[in-house]
Amino acid sequence: MNAEVSIVRCEDYDPKRVREALLEALAPIGGLDFVRPGMTVAVKVNLLTRAKPERAVTVHPAVVAALCALLVERGARVVVGDSPGGPFNAAYLSAVYTGCGMNDAVRAGASLNDDFGFSDVSFSEAVAAKELQITDYLLAADAIVDLCKVKTHGLMAFTGACKNLFGAVPGTRKTEYHYRYQSHEAFGNMLVDIAEFLKPCLSVADGVIAMEGNGPSGGTPRFLGAVMASKNPHALDLAAAHLIGLNKDDVPTLRAAHMRGLIPESADKLAVYGELSEFAVSDFKLIPKQRLESWGFKSKIFGNLAAHVLASRPLVYKNACVGCGECKNACPADAIAIEKKLARIDREKCVRCFCCQEFCPKSAIQVHRPFTARLMSRSKK
Numbered sequence: 001m002n003a004e005v006s007i008v009r010c011e012d013y014d015p016k017r018v019r020e021a022l023l024e025a026l027a028p029i030g031g032l033d034f035v036r037p038g039m040t041v042a043v044k045v046n047l048l049t050r051a052k053p054e055r056a057v058t059v060h061p062a063v064v065a066a067l068c069a070l071l072v073e074r075g076a077r078v079v080v081g082d083s084p085g086g087p088f089n090a091a092y093l094s095a096v097y098t099g100c101g102m103n104d105a106v107r108a109g110a111s112l113n114d115d116f117g118f119s120d121v122s123f124s125e126a127v128a129a130k131e132l133q134i135t136d137y138l139l140a141a142d143a144i145v146d147l148c149k150v151k152t153h154g155l156m157a158f159t160g161a162c163k164n165l166f167g168a169v170p171g172t173r174k175t176e177y178h179y180r181y182q183s184h185e186a187f188g189n190m191l192v193d194i195a196e197f198l199k200p201c202l203s204v205a206d207g208v209i210a211m212e213g214n215g216p217s218g219g220t221p222r223f224l225g226a227v228m229a230s231k232n233p234h235a236l237d238l239a240a241a242h243l244i245g246l247n248k249d250d251v252p253t254l255r256a257a258h259m260r261g262l263i264p265e266s267a268d269k270l271a272v273y274g275e276l277s278e279f280a281v282s283d284f285k286l287i288p289k290q291r292l293e294s295w296g297f298k299s300k301i302f303g304n305l306a307a308h309v310l311a312s313r314p315l316v317y318k319n320a321c322v323g324c325g326e327c328k329n330a331c332p333a334d335a336i337a338i339e340k341k342l343a344r345i346d347r348e349k350c351v352r353c354f355c356c357q358e359f360c361p362k363s364a365i366q367v368h369r370p371f372t373a374r375l376m377s378r379s380k381k
């Protein structure tokens with residue numbers, strides 16, 4: 001297990017400061033030594049949706065550009081890409097690239113992915129997902145760099161390096177995965193499978209401005225001032241989650257990674273270059289916890305009942321909804337109807353994947369924790 005993570009201070013997105021921070025973060029973990037002149041390096045960035053950099057939904061272009069420049073200086077051919085939740089085609093991605101400021105990466109010598117093919121692959125070592133659909137530009141690359149943003153996440157509690165690689169699955173095919181892997185455990189294992197299949201050579205986190213609250217798209221930017229790097233995406237996530245007050249048991253991908261021996265049980269057992277404690281914030285606004293196991297609902301009947309009554313669910317805020325239908329398009333369970341310019345969710349059909357919350361452009365859907373669940377947590381404490 002590689003448990004090395006580095007963390008360095010970066011106060012803002014000034015290009016020179018970001019470059020220096022990246023160089024400092026990369027040095028103790030072997031930097032870009034894996035790069036050979038002429039090789040193709042795919043930089044898998046988090047471009048969840050078309051969003052201005054200051055909203056902290058996507059990786060900041062200054063970090064993308066600085067990392068690309070360092071790779072180009074090593075002689076690599078660099079391709080920057082992602083496949084967000086919409087269609088995986090030139091028209092959609094061109095709007096996302098422009099809206100997220102990815103032209104900065106082009107100025108740094110990289111190209112933006114224009115190969116919208118994908119392939120079926122088998123992964124015999126997988127725990128959950130032995131058959132996957134993966135975008136071709138990642139399969140064709142000699143090396144993958146995973147460049148993520150530190151954010152809260154409606155379904156997974158936290159998104160960092162591991163969850164970022166879900167963008168390797170092409171566009172709308174992702175909704176099928178939400179339907180196929182419905183429990184947190186299954187979904188977490190599927191995400192770890194993808195990460196282990198792709199095996200990025202390097203993972204880097206933009207934690208300069210993170211996102212708290214209603215993440216991954218409707219939350220609030222929050223200063224952390226950190227750039228982080230690791231050769232192990234799960235170790236990076238364990239450290240980043242620790243900064244915002246989460247441990248491995250709070251995050252399904254970390255639980256799954258720990259079960260497989262990919263990370264130690266807690267952040268204090270990582271080999272950290274830098275001081276995590278200097279970056280940790282105690283009041284980071286998190287997503288309401290969704291775990292039911294802690295209440296001891298082990299039988300299937302009571303477990304299902306508990307899930308119905310206690311589990312967090314998406315709630316539409318009527319005053320913010322404009323009836324655009326983006327949530328309906330993203331829903332894998334066909335649980336959303338638009339009536340009188342307002343989204344309505346059928347609770348019986350809903351599988352609580354929170355794709356609607358993720359893709360609502362107006363932040364009109366939030367993760368709601370039922371009163372009974374909040375009450376039970378209080379009495380448990």
Ligand code: SF4
Nearest residue numbers: 321322324325327360
């Ligand atoms: S995506 Fe958001 S704004 Fe659009 S219909 Fe759904 S809830 Fe309303």
Ligand code: SF4
Nearest residue numbers: 331350351353354356
């Ligand atoms: S309503 Fe939202 S949370 Fe429920 S299944 Fe559809 S997208 Fe997922």
